[in-house]
Structures are given as C-alpha cells and as structure tokens.
Amino acid sequence: MSQAGKDEAATPSNNSVCEPTKVDELQYVNYGDQKESQYLSAIRQLISQDLSEPYSIYVYRYFLYQWGDLCFMALDSSAKLIGVIVCKLEPHRGGPMRGYIAMLATRASHRGQGIASKLVRMAIEKMIEKDADEIALETEVDNEPSLRIYARLGFLRTKRLHRYYLNGNTAFRLVLYLKPGIPYQPTYPPEYGGPADGGGGAGLLEEDLFARQATQLQLEDVESERHDVTGGNVYR
C-alpha cells in the first residue's frame, strides 16, 4: 500500500515563506480498540486526500479492527487529525512475523516537521514490543520524502515493483529486519498469484484475475513472486 506525502519536499517547512506561525503542540495517540472511533472518517479523509486510489471503508476497518494498537495518530490541540499511520502484524506466509505499514499520511500544512517519522517510530516500537521479526512496506519510487524517512530508520530497498499501483506508478518494496535469521525461515507459497497466472497459456481463473486486481490496489500479500515463468504450477 502506499505512503502519502510525495510533495513534502515542495512544501516549505515551518511555513518559512509565509508568515511564521507557531507550530502547535501535537499529541500522539494510539487508535486502540475503539473500533469505529470518532477519528475513522478523519483518517479516511486524510489518507484519501493524498492517494489517487480510493480505499473502501472495509480496508480501514480491516486494519483498525484487528490492529488498532498499531495505528497511531497525531492530533493538534483542538484534537484535529494531523497525521496517521496504519499497520498490521501477522506471520508472513507461515514464516516470519511481519509487520506491514499499510498507510502513512500527514496533513500537507504540517509536513517537514518530522511528524511522519515520529509516527513510523511509534509503530516500529510497538511492533518490536509485539515480537515482530521484520517490517515491510511499499512506496512509490519517486516519493523522495517517504524514501528518506524509511532509509533513515534503516529500511533497505529489496525489490522494485513494476506498475504496482493502479495509476501505473512503480514502487519499491522496503524491508527492515528486526531479528537475525529471517532469510533462513521457510515460508509457504503465496495463496494467490501462483506461478500459473500471467500466461503459459493457462488462461485466467476468476480468482487469479481478482487477485491481480487486488494487487493493483496495493496489497502486499497478493503481490507475490511468480517464479516459474513458464507458467507451470511449482513454486520454488
């Protein structure tokens, strides 16, 4: 999924060009287990502002209902939502416990102040506390501010994903290992997007087709390796 804030660099930090305004004292709060919180619609609005693709309400609920403890919000003194991070944490294909940063956004007026970094740090700390083995995410290849934030925290680019997003943009997969030995842990093949799809004359099953469309909606789990380029059914 994606990380908002591509135009961060273009936004003058601390409004230095305009009349200097005092940066409001922000408070960082956890979404918690409040299910349909008062912030849900604000979160949706903030994230959808920056992304060309829409997520349905179910996507938000999917994350927030199950991993509300991994969602952090930055609020200003009038409790207005300034920034948010949405994540999940579960075993990756039966292997390592993988944290996944699904969405990250900061209000355009507040960029360049380290809010996004702070949110990511909070999410990482929480994931470490919950015994995560690794953390992964995707971001657009030209999203410099986002790439900078994650590089600073220790993420490496492990893959380039051609036309990963619905708008045709390409992404980097970024990964941070938290424990040694992750590459040696066995994982099982991806549930969807097995090697058969994408050709070999196998034709398209409805399920494959659907999985691909889901892929385009920026889902990491469906974006899976299809190694066997001949279209056989063996995953290696």
Place this chain on the structure above:
Amino acid sequence: MSEAISRLRQEAEEAKSAWKPRVKDITEDFTSASNQLEPGQLVKDEWFTLFEAVGALEIMDPKMDSGFIPPGDTFEADFDPATPVSLPELLWVMDQILCLEIMWHAGYALSQTVFTSLHIDRLLGPQQPRIPTLYSPTGGGPPENLTEEQSIGHAVLTAYCVAVIKCCDMVVGLVQSQNFYEEEDFVTHLFGRELLPHMSTNTIDGMLDGVIPRLEDFGNVGEDVKEALLLRLQFRSIFLGVLSDRTSEQQWEQMLGLLKTIKTSHTFSTPLPDAFSDKVQRQLATSTPPRPMLSTSWEDACTKWSNMCEHIVAVNRLTQSEVVYSPACLQRAVWAFSYRGEAFPLPRAIMQDILFGEQAIRGEVLPYDLLLADIRDLVLAGDTLVDPQSFQVEVTTDPRHICSRLIEGFMDKAIEEYLNLYRMMCQNRCRIRRTFTQSIPIFDAMVTEAKNVDVELQKITASKKLTDTRTGKAYSLDPLSSWARFYKLRIMAWTIQLGFETEIYLPDELGGTYWFLAQLSQQRSELLDRVLQFTIGRSFHVRHDQNAVADCMLSEKYLESLHAVSEITRLIAEALWKLFTLLTSTGVVAKPERDYASQQLMYEARMKPYLAVVNDPVPSAAEFDDATTHHGSLEQTCNEVDEHIKEAKQLLVGVKKMTPEQAKYLGTEEEWKKEVKGLEATCIAVAVTASQVRNAGKKYGEDGELATKLECKAERRWAEWWVVPVIKEKVSSQVALR
C-alpha cells in the same frame, strides 16, 4: 419435424427479443437491512481477508463506483452510434481508435481505451446479430434517408471497428499464450465483454474487402480524405492478417511504411469527440474503480505504433538462423531485444512464441540441441562427449553410450531452468531481476547435481588432469559442474547489475555491492581461465580430427572473450568499490543514520537472494564489513582506481578487435558496439572522479573536511549497469578542482 424446428426457431427469436436490461431499485431493501446494524458493526465470516476488503467497492462513491452517475448527468452518453457521420469525421474516429488501441498495447485497460469508443461499444453490445451493426437492436435499422456518403461511412466504420475488435481479440490470445504479468505489462481483462469470438478473420477480411471498392468508387469526396481512409483500411487489413498468420515478416515492415503516410494524413479529419465517452464504464463488469479515459497526442500514438512494429521487425531480425543455432548469440539477441526502448507485450509475446512456440526455436532448433550446444561451446568443444553421434550409439557397453545417458540425465534436470533464462529476459526489468535472483539457488543445486555426474564421467573417460602452476595441485575439468557454475556466477552478477539499473541500492551500499560483484567476477574469470586451458589441451589431443580442432579454436576465442568481459567487469567493479568506499568513509557519500538497523541484519536483508548458495558460499558479514572499511591513504586509493581502469581499458582494446564469430555476437553487432562504448565511457567517468577526488584531497586534506566541500551523486549516465559517483564542489566552496 420441420414444423417443430420452425416452432423452436420462432420461440428462440421471441425469447431473444424479450430480453431487455432490467433495473431493480433496491435502495429501500438495502436501507432497511442496514438499519438493523449498529454503526461500525462489521458482519463478516472468518475467511474475510484483506483481499476481500480491498476488493469491496463502495456504492455511490464516485471514486469507486463505476456505475455512479453525478447529479444532473445522464446514464448513457448522448451520442448515438447510428448517427450519420461525414467522411472527415469518420477519419477522425478511426484515428482516435488507433490512439486508444496503442495505449491499450502500452498497458492500459480496454475500459479506458478502445472500449470508450461508442461505436465499438455498440458493436459489442447485447443482442447484436451475428454480424453486428451500429444500429440499436431495439431501435430498428439504419436511419432513413442516409446519403451515399453516410451509408458508405457506416459501412466503413462497421468493418473497421469489427476488425479492430478482432485484432484486440487475437492480441489477447497471443499475449496470454506466453508469459506476462497481468496489470504490470498488460491488461487482458475484458470487463464481461466478448471480442466477437464467433466471427472469423476471413469474414472480417471480407467486410474490409467489401467496403474498399465502395469507397474507391465514391466520387463526392476529396481525394485526400478518401486516400487517408483507404490507407487505414489497408493498415487494418494487414494487421489482422499478420496476427492470424505471423510467418510473414515483411508485413510488419509494410505496416511501418503505411504508418508514415497515415501520420501525415490525419490533418484531413474533422474532430468528433462525442463519439467517445468513459460513460461506457458504467455498463462494464468490473471490480476495480473507474479509470479515466486516456488521451494521447496523434504524434505520440503514431510513434508508439511505429515503435511497436519496429520491435516486432527486430524480433525477426534478432532470431535469424545464424543466431538461433548459437546459444551465446541467441542469449545476446534476447537481451538486446529486452533493452529496446518502451516495452510492448505483443512483441514480447511474439519473441517468446518464436523461442518456445513450436517446441523448437524458430521451428528449427530443439531445446535439447540448444542446451547441448551451449555445453559444447563453453566447456567441451571438440570432445566426443558432446558429439551428437555419441548419443546415437546403442551398444550399451560402449563408453559413449554410457556417457551420453549420463549427460542426458543431467540435461533433463537442467533444461527447464536453462530455457527459463531466455523467457525471463522477455519480461519487464523488475521481474527479470527478481526471477533471476530466484534462479540462483536452482543453478546452485544444478552445480551439486553436475558434480556427481562429473565424477561418473571422470571414471569412464579418465580425462586428463591439469596442474595448477601456482599450487601444484592437479584438477580436472568437471565439465558439467563448470558449465552450471559459470551460469550461476553470471546470473548472480546480473542480479547485482540489474539492481543498479532498478536503483535498489542506496549510494552508501554501493561500495560493498561493487566489492561483491568484483568477487563474483573474479571467480568467473578463474573458472573461464581453467576451462580455456583444458580446451587448448584438447585441441592438441584431437589434432587428427580437423572438425574437432576447428571447434576447439572457436571455443577458445569465445572463452577468451568471456574471460576478457569478466575481467573488465571485475576491474571496473574493483575501481568503483574502492572509490565508493573512500567516498563513504570520508562522508562525501552520506550514510543514513539507520536507527533501527544493525550491520548483521542489513547484511542478511541485502544478501537474502544469495544466502542459500552452497557451492561458492558468499562472503560473510564480517568480510563485507572489512571490505567496506577504507584502508590506506586517499592518494593511494585513487592510484589503485587508476590502475584498475587502465587495465580495463587495455582489455577493452582487445575486445574491440574481436569479430562477431569470435565473441559470438552475430546479429547483435550494433548492441555489442554500444556496450563496449558504454564500458569505455564508464571507465573515463570513473577516472575523472578519481582525479577530482585526488585533487580535492590535496586541497582540503583527507579527513572530515572533504564532506563539507564535496557533494556526490551516483549516476548511471554512461551505461545502464554501472553506477558511477559524480563529484561536485559544494556551492560554498566552488573553486575549480582541475
């Protein structure tokens, strides 16, 4: 009996005309059902996953609901495809369809390209007769009082659009028959429509043939417009033909020729933008949000069409007979094809079709023969082990028979992944790198397998051993494992250099990465050197057999070229390793703070694709650490860099003298030259940076100062596969460095 048939037919007709799209308003049912839920209450089963969540669309959200109609808007587009059009308008519509069609070829969905044509939408609509028409099935036939021009216009438009649809149908079939990545490279999704599967190309060709004379005979229109329309019909007819019978290569060139005239004759058209609308998406079956209708300039579309046709012409040129019999030439050819500008799925599918379509490459070379030739060219030239006649020996006690079975057994295991190499090169660049990384452990396992076979072969043939002049140790050729190892090492190097190309590495990682690349290249060079010694030895051994001697000599030249290229790679990699390491240690290349990372974990993340390698295990984290710690003085390092580059340049001089037969680049002569040039330019760029760093060192001293005075950008300006540091003085201290 006949009565029954006619009754059935009548009933069928009635049933058909009774079909009408029905709309049921479910708003009330839905509201009352949802009122029984608490806000935020989620009703789901336990198998509801992120896939489902993401697949869900919110009705009445204009960003998600493709059926959403904004207030005041109409459900359907206002333009009726049955509306008479003038011939200049017809010309415009045909050209607009060409624009949209090429955008589809370039990877966009039909729903935002070809399907936005209201004429095509009508032809694909429900209840159309076997030969579809532009007239509404419920609204009767053609409008009354059509003029001859309008009548011709409708006939041409119908034939043209039907042909376009059929072309799309065949392109989908062709692309799907080969490997591609849906949505990444191409969108084959048809949104619930069928692309006239019941209509044969002959029928459609007949329709095109039928309208051409009508148009030719029509006098009441400018010759320019008429000529332009005829060109487009001709273009379409050739495209349709060449898709159904791809053996004719000239037709692609013919299309290229036509495109030039088509491009200029667009000026005679009169715009009819109303004939296109993305409102058609409201009636297409989809689980993705609506996508905007694409627009592209006429010039851009024509360029794209030309590029695509040129790629297809290139496929044929690159896979000439002289190429397909030589595995090395063929691999170079597929690489060259892969690096031809903008990628279109159709040429890629045609390439794969030529390689794998008929169980034989270009219908001539069997995959096993290709593999055997590869093994022969690389490690066993002139040896009876790979003589095709040895494989025909039936006497079971004959050593040739026994050896042939052993080699066959190995080839059985190797063939699939070996052929995959060619197929992988036909994919998009990101996928090439990723599938190659997955190929590494497979080739490594192949080395293990080959080692066992080599032991068996050695027992039977008792091949000569050579003695390492330095260590005094005797070693054997181990042909099959040497072959597999060569590929493994080369693929590993490729994945690194594809990593440069896809910008996987941050600047501060480049020092270590280049060191690793140099290690791999060194191993490859040593391997090739050994194989070369054996081949030279064999050429003496078989001196009575002229053919065998000739084979050996060809192989020697080839091995020399591979060795030279491997050495050049090693030398440039060593130069860049030292340069980047120096720049990183002085802080000129910034190192992110990486608050949550540790050296060991970063090593594991970065080296993941290589950690499973058993034969030639990769360097440890500690070795990496040591290699990326700068030793010695700045001056000394710059001198070493210069030495490496000097040596690489000398080798390049030799490489430039190699003929296409010697270095096996038949059919890719131009690309070879370009590669050599890229390497030369890279050498120069590295030397320039080294000299700038040396000068800066003299001026500012070797320590912390440098980082405040210099800035560095890692650039791939000279060759796709080489990232070179480019140094500039920071603005505050801008004084000439030279």
